[in-house]
Amino acid sequence: MSLIRYTLVSEGSSDQALVPILTWTLRQHLGLCPIKPLWADLRRLPQPPSTLSDRVRKALELYPCDVLFIHRDADNQPRDVRWREIQEATFAAQVEERRSIPVIPVRMTEAWLLIDTQAIRKAAGNPNGTEVLDMPRPTTLEDIANPKERLRVILQTATGQSGRRLKRFNVDAAIRRISEFISDFSVLRKLPAFIQLEKDIRDWCARLEGS
Numbered sequence: 001m002s003l004i005r006y007t008l009v010s011e012g013s014s015d016q017a018l019v020p021i022l023t024w025t026l027r028q029h030l031g032l033c034p035i036k037p038l039w040a041d042l043r044r045l046p047q048p049p050s051t052l053s054d055r056v057r058k059a060l061e062l063y064p065c066d067v068l069f070i071h072r073d074a075d076n077q078p079r080d081v082r083w084r085e086i087q088e089a090t091f092a093a094q095v096e097e098r099r100s101i102p103v104i105p106v107r108m109t110e111a112w113l114l115i116d117t118q119a120i121r122k123a124a125g126n127p128n129g130t131e132v133l134d135m136p137r138p139t140t141l142e143d144i145a146n147p148k149e150r151l152r153v154i155l156q157t158a159t160g161q162s163g164r165r166l167k168r169f170n171v172d173a174a175i176r177r178i179s180e181f182i183s184d185f186s187v188l189r190k191l192p193a194f195i196q197l198e199k200d201i202r203d204w205c206a207r208l209e210g211s
Contacts, residue, residue: 003034004208007065008103009055010039014172015071015109020179021188022069022103025198029205038063052085053092060095067204068095071103079104079193098207101200106193110175111147114154115188119181123174124158131157138187151175 004026008019019037026035040059042048049055056070070090072082086102105112113120114136121127133154136144144150155174156166179185188194 003036004030004067005036005038005065006067006069007038007040007059007063008069008071009052009059010071010109011073013041013043014175016176017113017179018069018071018103018109020182021112021185022201024183024185025201026205028198029202038065052089056089056095056100057093060093066099066208068100069103070100071109073108074104074106074193075108079106079196098204101197101204103197104193106142106191107144108147110151111141111144112185112188112191112194113175113178114141114144114147114151115185116178116182119178120151120154121158122181123177124155124169125174126158126160129158129160131160133157138190142191142193 006022006026008015008022010016010018016039019039023035023037040055040063042055042058042062045058049058052070052072056068060068070086072086074082082104083102086100086104087097090097090100115138117133117135118127120133121129134150134157135154136150141147152171152175155171156169159166159169161169189198
């Protein structure tokens with residue numbers, strides 16, 4: 001199989017952390033097929049698109065791909081609400097349904113990053129730290145009310161810093177790095193939102209192999 005290119009359209013820069021997760025999941029179903037991931041950074045355009053359908057349209061124009069991953073955090077909305085928003089946006093952007101896959105973490109992307117203590121310590125710049133981190137159990141990740149804030153506090157604790165040094169710590173950059181230090185995301189298979197994502201990816205890969 002030749003090179004597979006995918007593009008991620010996300011809500012914010014911290015959602016770049018989804019790229020290693022998506023690549024890992026694709027790898028589970030594509031074997032050794034080369035994968036080239038792209039994150040659609042539309043922030044610096046002279047007129048950044050504001051609606052989801054416009055972001056989808058511009059992402060395909062600037063970052064052509066075989067499959068488009070479209071991210072929306074569920075936040076406090078049912079998954080079906082976000083799924084319909086994505087479907088409406090792809091329809092408006094005239095994207096074939098089989099070319100797009102929704103990525104809808106329950107609450108926020110950050111919930112999927114709270115799975116690996118060592119990766120968090122590395123992202124915090126203190127891989128040998130011994131600070132006690134308030135890590136949740138994997139099965140409770142989708143129940144955390146504010147995973148972004150929980151992750152920020154854990155990262156700050158993991159630095160082992162305080163005072164001025166802690167204030168200089170770029171927690172947003174650290175969040176984006178966490179998934180780069182994780183080699184196995186199989187623990188996410190305990191979560192209904194990830195189970196659905198992997199099913200969608202598996203179905204897309206099956207269609208690809210059958211075409």
